[in-house]
Amino acid sequence: MDVQKKIVPVAVKVCGVTQAADLDACMRRRLAYVGFNFYSGSKRFVAPSAAASLWAAALVGQPAAALATIPVGVIVGARIAEVARLLADFPALGVLQVHGPKLVTSTYLRQLRQAMGARQLWLAWPVTTRQDVFTAAALAADVDLLLFDSKHVPQGAAVPGGSGMVFDWSVLKAYPAALPFGVAGGLQASNLSALAATLAPVRPALIDLCSGVERAPGQKEPALIDTVLGVVGEVW
Numbered sequence: 001m002d003v004q005k006k007i008v009p010v011a012v013k014v015c016g017v018t019q020a021a022d023l024d025a026c027m028r029r030r031l032a033y034v035g036f037n038f039y040s041g042s043k044r045f046v047a048p049s050a051a052a053s054l055w056a057a058a059l060v061g062q063p064a065a066a067l068a069t070i071p072v073g074v075i076v077g078a079r080i081a082e083v084a085r086l087l088a089d090f091p092a093l094g095v096l097q098v099h100g101p102k103l104v105t106s107t108y109l110r111q112l113r114q115a116m117g118a119r120q121l122w123l124a125w126p127v128t129t130r131q132d133v134f135t136a137a138a139l140a141a142d143v144d145l146l147l148f149d150s151k152h153v154p155q156g157a158a159v160p161g162g163s164g165m166v167f168d169w170s171v172l173k174a175y176p177a178a179l180p181f182g183v184a185g186g187l188q189a190s191n192l193s194a195l196a197a198t199l200a201p202v203r204p205a206l207i208d209l210c211s212g213v214e215r216a217p218g219q220k221e222p223a224l225i226d227t228v229l230g231v232v233g234e235v236w
Contacts, residue, residue, distance in 0.1 A: 010203060010236045012229060013072065013182075014220060016044035016210045022220035023058050029225060030068040035097065035208070038086055039076040043217040044210070048073065048089035055092055070094035072122070077102045080111050087116065097122040097147065100136070109142035120144040124184065126151035127167055130174040140177040147208060148172060150185030164211040166191065169198040182206030188213070189227040196235040203236055 014026050015035030026034045036051040037044045046054075055071055072095040073086060087093060096116055098104060100123060112121055124147040125136035136146050150167040166186035175181060183195060183204050192207070211217070213224040 010232055011182075011206045012232060013206055013208045014210070014213055014225060015072070015074065015184075015208055016042070016214075016218055017054075017220065018044055018046050018218040019220075020054055020057060023054050024062070025220060025222040025225065027058055027062060027069045029222075029229065031225075032068075033070050033072050033095065033206075035072040035074050035210075036090075037074045038078070039074060039099075041076075048086040052090035052092065055090070072097050074099070074124075080108075080115055083112060084115050087119075093119060095120040095122055095144075097124055099124045099126075099149075100139075101125070104139070106139060106142050109139060113142070122147055122182075124149050127171060130171045133171055133174050134176065137175060137177040137179075140179040143179070145180050145182055145205060146175075146177070147182040147184055147206065149208075169195055172199060173202070175202075180205035182208055184208035184210075186212065189224065189231045192228065192231045193235050207232060 011032035013033035013035055014031055016037050017023050017026065017034050023034060036046050038048055039045060071093050073090060073093045074097045075083065076099045083096070096112065096119055098112065098121070104123065109121065109123070121143045122145045123136065123139060123143040125132065127133055127136070127148050128151045132151065133148070136148070140146060150165045164186050169183065181204055187195065187207060187209050209228060213220055213228060215221045
């Protein structure tokens with residue numbers, strides 16, 4: 001049964017989708033974005049060709065719902081030739097999300113633009129301080145959205161993002177760019193009200209969730225997604 005959510009002014013993205021049932025759940029809830037992690041070091045890694053197959057299968061069951069949801073491909077330190085190959089494997093991708101700071105320069109972002117065609121380009125940037133925010137904002141002219149993520153990395157891990165830990169959101173008040181921004185890093189239903197209060201009156205364009213809507217890495221929990229959508233609709 002379709003779950004119709006109320007329209008909210010802040011877009012919601014569920015990242016780290018690896019299973020057909022989870023993709024189906026996200027699309028039935030008309031989420032703005034679903035993310036597929038193409039970084040091989042991630043616990044939620046899925047190959048571009050496998051993600052493309054998941055997406056194609058989902059379209060067969062619910063083409064109308066698919067029109068409301070945009071697939072996002074997440075990359076870390078990928079060379080331009082690698083990006084070209086993954087786009088060929090998954091041509092339906094609407095957004096490419098690149099994680100900095102590894103490899104990321106204005107030149108690299110412009111080269112990505114050339115390889116991507118009309119797709120959107122998002123830059124995810126790890127932050128702990130105001131200076132991190134300024135560093136990311138300096139690259140705003142080359143992307144469509146800046147996604148601020150936690151800089152914290154679990155002990156023994158070497159994976160950018162996906163830490164399940166929040167950062168000091170107050171540093172985002174220093175954000176100087178007019179470009180829309182999103183927030184990631186340990187977000188869940190229980191802390192979204194605090195996020196909204198910290199950023200007020202500024203409103204993020206995107207809320208990016210992963211572990212906060214999971215029962216295990218790569219396994220999403222529809223009930224948690226429903227709760228998140230309800231809170232987003234209330235606080236923004």
